Amino acid sequence: MSQKIWLLLVLLLVITPLTLLNNAEARSADEPCSYLNPSAFKKDAAGNCIRITPAGVNTSEPCSYLKPEKYQRDPNTGLCHKVTPSPQPVTPAAAMPNSPSNGGLNYYLGVNDLHTSSQQVNCGAGTVLRGNACVVGINDVSLTPDYTIYGNNVMFLCICGAVGFIVYKLVRYFHNRWNRTHNSRIDRDTIELTTDGRTQSSVVLANPNTATVTAEVAKRIREYENDFEQTGQSDSEYFLVKWNAEFIDSSRKGNELYGNSSIIPGRILKLVKYRDPSTGQLYLVHVPDGINDPDDGVGWTLGLSGDDYRRMGGEA
Amino acid sequence: MIFWFKKIFGIKPKLFRHGDLLIRKVSSIPKTAILASTNIIAEGEKTGHNHELKGSHQVFETLDKQLYFEAKQDVILKHPDHNTLEIPKGHYIVEHQRRYNPFEDIQEEVVD
Numbered sequence: 001m002s003q004k005i006w007l008l009l010v011l012l013l014v015i016t017p018l019t020l021l022n023n024a025e026a027r028s029a030d031e032p033c034s035y036l037n038p039s040a041f042k043k044d045a046a047g048n049c050i051r052i053t054p055a056g057v058n059t060s061e062p063c064s065y066l067k068p069e070k071y072q073r074d075p076n077t078g079l080c081h082k083v084t085p086s087p088q089p090v091t092p093a094a095a096m097p098n099s100p101s102n103g104g105l106n107y108y109l110g111v112n113d114l115h116t117s118s119q120q121v122n123c124g125a126g127t128v129l130r131g132n133a134c135v136v137g138i139n140d141v142s143l144t145p146d147y148t149i150y151g152n153n154v155m156f157l158c159i160c161g162a163v164g165f166i167v168y169k170l171v172r173y174f175h176n177r178w179n180r181t182h183n184s185r186i187d188r189d190t191i192e193l194t195t196d197g198r199t200q201s202s203v204v205l206a207n208p209n210t211a212t213v214t215a216e217v218a219k220r221i222r223e224y225e226n227d228f229e230q231t232g233q234s235d236s237e238y239f240l241v242k243w244n245a246e247f248i249d250s251s252r253k254g255n256e257l258y259g260n261s262s263i264i265p266g267r268i269l270k271l272v273k274y275r276d277p278s279t280g281q282l283y284l285v286h287v288p289d290g291i292n293d294p295d296d297g298v299g300w301t302l303g304l305s306g307d308d309y310r311r312m313g314g315e316a
Numbered sequence: 317m318i319f320w321f322k323k324i325f326g327i328k329p330k331l332f333r334h335g336d337l338l339i340r341k342v343s344s345i346p347k348t349a350i351l352a353s354t355n356i357i358a359e360g361e362k363t364g365h366n367h368e369l370k371g372s373h374q375v376f377e378t379l380d381k382q383l384y385f386e387a388k389q390d391v392i393l394k395h396p397d398h399n400t401l402e403i404p405k406g407h408y409i410v411e412h413q414r415r416y417n418p419f420e421d422i423q424e425e426v427v428d
Contacts, residue, residue: 221419269418276335278398285426286416301413301426302338308331314401315333 006171010164014157036148050077217264224263228284236273236284245271248292253310255294257287272297277315335398336413336426337367345384345407349376357383357393357410361427365396383410 033041033049041049063071063080071080213221224243232239239245245258254275259268270287272294287297299309330341337358352375358367369375371391376384386407393401413426 225419276398277333278335278395286418288416289418301415302333303411303414304331304338312331312333314403 006168006175010168013164013167014160036152044076051079052077213264221263228286232284236282239284240271240273249294251294253295253298255298257291257294257297270297272301274298332393332401332403334367334393334401335395338411338413339393339401339403340409340411342384342407342409345376345386346378349378349382349384351375352377352383357385358412363397367393367395369393384408385410 029047032038033043039052041051044050062068063073070083072083073080227239227242231242240258243260244262245260248257248259248270250256256273258271258273260271261268263269268289270289270291271284272287272291273282273284274294275282285297285301287300291297291300293306295309296306299306302309304312332339354375355369355373356366357369357375360366369385369387369391370393372388373391374386374388376386378384384407387403387405390402390404393403414423415426416423
């Protein structure tokens with residue numbers, strides 16, 4: 001449960017910078033177009049950011065050899081823009097009737113006169129007048145991708161992820177360590193013992209990675225092992241009674257499962273008692289702690305599942 | 317009931333237990349196994365009593381000491397302490413019973 005909480009915290013740590021980055025695009029009028037590459041942009045009269053033509057771009061070439069009429073090069077920036085039809089077409093002045101009052105001057109201005117005229121022509125939403133035609137207003141820097149910024153963002157996210165992973169590992173390490181030293185629960189490698197609160201000397205068994213127990217428990221385990229090798233095989237029922245083994249379950253095949261919780265504190269040792277079908281002799285064997293069915297236990301000793309053991313063809 | 321069902325429909329069992337041995341039917345014997353000129357598939361290390369095959373058969377052994385045998389006809393498996401077991405024609409692997417050591421968390425082979 002606690003691991004899931006830590007995982008959630010790390011995920012939040014990674015996701016939060018992403019959320020902040022999405023809100024970092026707003027700029028005021030006095031700010032440069034790009035902090036990282038300020039020389040690559042300039043501002044026009046309307047305050048829009050325009051990318052400066054990079055050195056080496058040949059502005060005399062058409063934007064597209066296949067469809068030159070679809071694109072037009074911006075004389076100021078050298079960039080190519082797609083030509084879109086204007087929602088309010090401009091009619092050449094020569095084709096329009098003269099007006100005595102000149103009241104329609106704004107509407108009848110010729111295309112060629114627009115560059116020098118201070119009059120504004122409305123090209124429609126999302127388009128601007130560029131050269132002799134209305135084009136999509138992609139000179140706004142907010143519409144042009146800045147790959148440098150994207151690259152930096154990706155790198156920043158990678159660093160955040162790496163830092164988050166390291167923090168997660170460190171927290172998990174210290175959390176496990178805290179659990180081992182403060183909790184009395186059984187771990188796979190170490191068995192922590194709590195008795196009456198007194199400090200007890202511990203004895204490491206033959207396999208130091210298996211269990212660490214008190215001297216008292218180690219002595220009881222040795223007695224149990226010795227008795228199991230002697231009495232457990234010759235008189236298994238007496239052995240079970242002597243060591244306070246509790247009956248758990250029996251099967252149709254006559255196998256019986258027992259549990260003993262008095263040897264190692266916090267752990268139930270499982271034993272299976274079965275009868276040899278030929279000789280009728282009783283046998284008693286330990287089985288892994290997770291086994292809860294006597295047939296599963298005998299099947300385990302033969303490398304079989306409980307069902308395979310029950311379907312066995314012949315026993316002798 | 318199950319016994320008669322299998323008998324009537326000719327369903328032959330694939331698993332046999334003989335004392336501390338498990339005889340499991342396999343589809344084939346590994347090609348790396350070599351011939352062994354014996355009819356003993358398990359020796360009694362404590363009692364000296366062996367599990368012996370009687371009938372037309374061939375025992376094989378792999379490099380890691382795993383035993384197989386081919387029953388060319390129906391054979392019988394004998395042991396002084398156990399009842400005789402009839403095994404139908406086929407290929408078989410010989411496995412030993414194991415036991416669990418709860419204090420070292422290991423499994424050991426049962427020695428007869």
